[in-house]
Amino acid sequence: MDAYRGFVMTLMAAELLNFNGLHKTFPTSSFWAFLAYQQDHVPWAGCSLHDLIQPSFSFLVGVALPYSVASQNAHGQPATAQFWRALRRSLILILLGIFLRSTHSEQTYFTFEDTLTQIGLGYPFLFLLGRTSTRTTWIAFGLILFGYWLAFILYPAGMTDFDYSAVGVPVNWPEQYTGLMAHFNKNSNLAWAFDRWFLNLFPRESPFLFNGGGYATLSFIPTLGTMLLGLQAGRWLRSGLSSSDVLKRFLMAGGIGLATGVLLHVAGICPIVKRIWTPAWVLFSGGWCFWLLALFYYVIDVAGRRGWAFPLVVVGMNSIAIYCLVHLIDRFIINSLYTHLGHGPFQIFGPAYEQLLMGAVTLGIFYFILRWMYRRKLFIRI
Template structure:
C-alpha cells in the first residue's frame, strides 16, 4: 500500500507494547545499507558486460562487469550480495515493524493476520513481475520478493521467541535443509547432463565430485521438488529446470538469512544508543569462516543460485560486515549527510524495486527518442550503455527523491 508517513524503524523488545508514544529516530545506517542494495540492483541498467565486450583489453571494465553479474556457480560477486542484503534487512526491519504495531495497540492475532497477508502480497508481486513477458501467468517462486514472502510469516513468529531459541531455529533450519540434500541421491558417473540442460563445459568447470556432488546444478533435491511442484500449475511447456539453477525451496535457507537480520536488529535494540560494532564484526568473521569451512571441506559448497546453507552463513557474514561498515561511518563517525542519496532509495525500497522492473524500458526508450543516439554516443559507441544507464539511474533517483520529499512511501 502507499502511505504518506514513513514507518517507524525503532528496534525494541517484542514482549510488551511501549508506553511512550513518541517514535524514536530512523536508523540511518540501515536505510543507507538498504539503499546501496537497491542501487546495485538498479545499476544493472548501465550494462557493464556490454562495455567490457567493447573494450576486451580493459581489466577495469572486466572487473566491473564481473561484479554486475551473478557468478556461474560457487563464489560471490558484488551483484550476488543484492538478494541476501535485501533479505537480511527484511529480517532486521521485523522488530521495527512489530514494535510500531504494538505501540498502536494492535493485538498479536491482528499482527499475525497482517503478516500472513503481507507474505501473500510479496509472493504474488514476485509472480506478477516474472510474468510481465509471459503469455500466461508464470508461476515461479525464486524471485527475491517471493522468496522473502514464503518465509516472512515464519520469521515473524520466531521474532517473538527468546534469543537462544532464535539461534536454535537458525541451526535447525540450516541443518535440516542440508540433511535433505545430503540424503537425496547424487548423480552417478554416467549421468546425462545434456538431458537437464547442463553443458559439458559447465560440467568440466563447475560441477562437483564426491560428497559435494549433492549440490550440482539441475540434479539436486531442490530441482527434483520443482519438477513435481511447478508442474502442478498451468504452464506453456512442462517445467524441467530453471536455466539459472534457482529453486523454490531456497526460501528455507533464505529464511535463515532473514533470521540473521532479525538478530542484528535485536542487537541494535539491546545496545542502544551504542552501536554494537564489536558484535557485528565478530558475527561477520564467524559466519564467513563457517561458510568457508563447509565449502573447502566439501561438506556444503557456497552457491548462491541454490542458496546452500554454507551460502547462508557466508553471505550473512558479508551482510553483518556491510552493516558494521555503514554503522561505523554514519552512526559512530557521524557522516550522515553523505548517506542522504542512499537513504532516499533505502526508505522506499519497494518503490525502487518496482521502478527498476517496470519502468526501465520506458525510461531508456524516452532518452533514446528525445536525446537521440548521436548525443548518447558522444563518449563513443562503446560507452553508450554507461551514459544511457547513468541518465536512467538519475531519473530513478529523482523519482524517488520526489516521493521522499512528498513523504510517499510504498509499503506492503
Template sequence: MPALPNRLTSADVYRGFVMLLMMGEVLRFNKVSEALPESTFWSFLAFHQDHVEWIGCSLHDLIQPSFSFLVGVVLPYSIASRLTQESSFSKVFVHAIKRSLILIILGVFLRSQYKTQTYFTFEDTLSQIGLGYPFLLLLGFRSQKIQIAALIIILIGYWLAFALYPLPNINFDYSNAGVIKDWEHNLTGFAAHWNKNTNLAWAFDRWFLNLFPREKPFLFNGGGYATLSFIPTLGTMILGLLAGNVLKSVTIPRKKLKIFIILGISGLAIGLILNWLGICPNVKRIWTPTWVLFSGGWCFLLLAFFYWMVDVEQKSNWTYCLKVIGMNSIAAYFIADALGAYISKSLKIHLGENYSTIFGTPYQYLIHGGLMLLIYWLILRWMFNKNLFIRI
C-alpha cells in the same frame, strides 16, 4: 503516506546501497568491458555486476542476501511499533500473512512481464522473502535462544536433505536438466549433491511448478535457482533478526559494533572452511547453508559499517542519495523492474538512437544506463519529497 518516525537510519542507507547496486545493472559494465577487453578496470567492474556461475561470490551476489538480512534487522522495530498501536499478536500475524501474499504475487507479476500468460515462479527476491516472512514473524516473538535453535535446525536440516538426495545415475539425461554433464562448474565427490539442476530443490520444482498452468512443462531453471531456497533464505533473515535484537538492545554502540564484526568475520571464516573441505559448497543460486553463513558474514560487516558511520559517528551528509532509495525500496524495485524497458525506449525515441555514443561507442551503454539510473533516482526523490512511501 508520511515517513515513519524513529526509523533505523543506517538500515535505510544500507538498503539504499543494495537497491542502488540492483538498479545499477542498467550501466551494463559488461558491455563496456567487452568493448575494452584489455582494461582490467572494466573487467573488474563487470565481474562484480553479475552473478558468479556457481561457486563463489561477487558484489552483485550480495544484493539478495542483504535485502533479506535487512528484513530481519527491522523486524524487532516493526513488531514494537505495531504493538504500541494496540495491535494484538493475531492482528500482527494476519498483517504478516497479507504482506507475504502481496510480496509473492508481486514477484510473480514482475516475472510474468512480456510472457503470454502468468509465469508462476517463486525464486525471485520478493517471493522468497514472502514465503519465509510468516515464519520469521513467529520467531520474532520468541526468545533469542529459540531463534538461534531455529537457525541451526534450518542449516543442518537443509544440508542433510541435499546430502541424502541421490546423485544422478549413469543414464541421467543432462539435457533435460539444462546442464552439460562435463560442465566446468560441476562438482565431484560428496559436493556433487549441490550441482546445478541435479539436486533436491530442482527435483522439487519439477513437481511443484508443474502444478500451475504453463505454456510448456517446467524442466529446469536456466540459472539453477529454486523455490525451496526460501528455507535457507529464512536462515539469512534470522541472522538479520539477531542483528536487529542487538541494535534494539541497551548495549552500548561500540559493543554492538564489536558483536557485528566478530559475527561477520566468523561467518566468512566458517563459510570458506566448509566450502574448502567439500562439506557444503558456497553457492548463492541454490542458497546453500554455507552461503547463508558466508553471505551473512558480509551482511554483518556491511551493517557494522553503515551503523558506525550513520548512527554512531553521525556522519550522514553523504547518505541522502541512498536514503531516497532505501526508504522506498519497493518502489525502487518496481521502477527498475517494470518501468526500465519503457524508460529506455523513451530516451531513444526523444534523444535519438545514437545519442549515447557522444563519448564513443565503447561507453554507449554506460551513458544510456547512467541517464536511466538518474531518472529512477529523480522519481524516487520526488516521492521522497512528497512523503510518498510504498509499504506493504
C-alpha cells in the same frame, strides 16, 4: 539501515550501466573486467558483489522486524492482528514477485525464486520466530541449516549416466562437484527435483524441466536463515548495548559466518552457492551482511557522517518502488529517450559508451522519481 538498503537497491538498478558490454568491447581492460564481474552473478559457487544484493535485502527484512513489532505493540495491536498482517504482507510479496516475473510472458509465469517471493514465503515464519527468545531463534537457525543440508545429502546425487545436457548443464562444466558436494550440483539436486513436481502443478506454456540459472523454490527455507541473522542484528541494535558493543558483535558474527562458510566449502562438506542458497552460502553471505551493516552503522550512526548517505536513504526508504520501477519501466524510459533524443546525445564519448551513458541517465530519472516521492512523503509499504 535505510542507507544500507539504498546501497543494495542501487547496486541492483546499476545493471543498467551494462559493464559487461564494455568488458566485451575492451576485453583486455582489467578495469572493465573487474566491474563486469562484480555486476553479474557467479556461474555457480563463489560470490561477487552482485550476489550480495538478495541476501542483503533479505537480511534487512530481519533487521527491520524488531522495530516493526515494537511499533505495532506501542499502538496496542494484539499479536493475532499482527500475525494476520504478516500473512497479508507475505501474500502480497509472493504475488508481486510472480507478477513482475510475468511482465514479458504470454500468461502468468508461476515461478517462486524471485527475491520478493522468496521473502514472502518465509516471512510468516520469521514473524513467529521474532516473537520467541533469542535462544529459540538460534536453535531454529541451526535446525534450518542442518536440515536443509541433510535433505540435499539424502537425495541421490546425479549418477555417472545422468544426462546433464538435458537440464541445461554443459558437458564437462567446471562447476560440477564429486563426492559429498555432488549433491549440490546444478539441476540434479533436491531443489531441482522438487520444482520438477511443484512448478508443473501450475498452468504453463510448456512443462517445467529446469531453471536455466539453477534457481529453486525451496531456497526460501535457507533464506529464512538469512532473515533470522538479520533479526538477531536488529535485536542487538534495540538492546540498549553501547555502540561499541554492537559493532563488536556485528564484526564477530560476520567473521564467524565468513570463516565457517569458507571452511564448509574447502572441507568439501557444502559449497558456497547462492543459486540454491546452500547453508554455506547462508553463513558466508550472512557474514558479509553483518560487516556491511557494521560499516554503515559506524559511519552514519557512530561517526555521525550522514550527509553523504542522503541519496541512498531516498532510495532505501522506497525500496519496493525502485524494485518495481526497474522491472516495469526501464525499457519504456530507454525507448522514450531514444524516440525523442535519438542516439546522438548518448554517443558523445563514442559508441562504446552509449549503453553506459544511457544507463546513467535512466538511473538519474529513477532517482528523481524517488526524490519526488520522498519530498511528498510517498512511501510504498507492504
